[in-house]
Amino acid sequence: MDAPISLPDVEDAGMEPDEDAGMSTPPPECGPQRDTCGSARECIAGQCRAVDITGSYTLTILSASVPPRPSLSTCYDPDVWCSFGSCDGTCQPDPYVVVTKNGVLRVGSTSTQADTTKPVWMGPQLAVQLSAGDTLLFAVYDSDTFGNAEIYSCSPALPAQIRSGSLRCAPSTRADGNYEVVASIARR
Secondary structure, eight states: OOOOOOOOOTTTTTOOOOTTTTOOOOOOSOBTTBOOSOTTEEEETTEEEEOOOOEEEEEEEEEEOOOSSSSTTOOSOTTSGGGGSOOOSOSOOOEEEEEEETTTEEEEEOOOOOSOSSOBOOOOOEEEEEOTTOOEEEEEEEEETTEEEEEEEEOOOHHHHGGGTEEEEOOSSOOSSOOOEEEEEEEO
């Protein structure tokens, strides 16, 4: 049987005892060489934390893609001559977008763009105050004389997109094409 190996005592070697002996610092979760936080989280002091969206912003709806008809059996603009004929693509929607915060607070809306499935806006700039957990809803409507019918609505992933300065969302319920709302957002 081998004799046990003896190590010199720390005090005998002229060294101070280490108070953290036996404890090691875990490696950083993220950093310049290893960013594994994902799009809705950010790296702060080596740890992944939720993106803080708290602040005042200016939001501008830039565009929205709209389907050429609301459903397979209906046409847009039932108040005009199109309601008497077939949906042949000549009767286009008159879209506008309404923005709400947390499903209840109306932030604002765009103007109506007549007869188009690809409306584009350059304003207005909407002021919005955001906090952690807030959501925005972009609802696209068709304006006509009988009322305003919702075409679709969607919510952008704020924590994942807000740092890019661009918000995008698409409805999950429409299977008949790729439709989305695009907006710009900047801190005030």
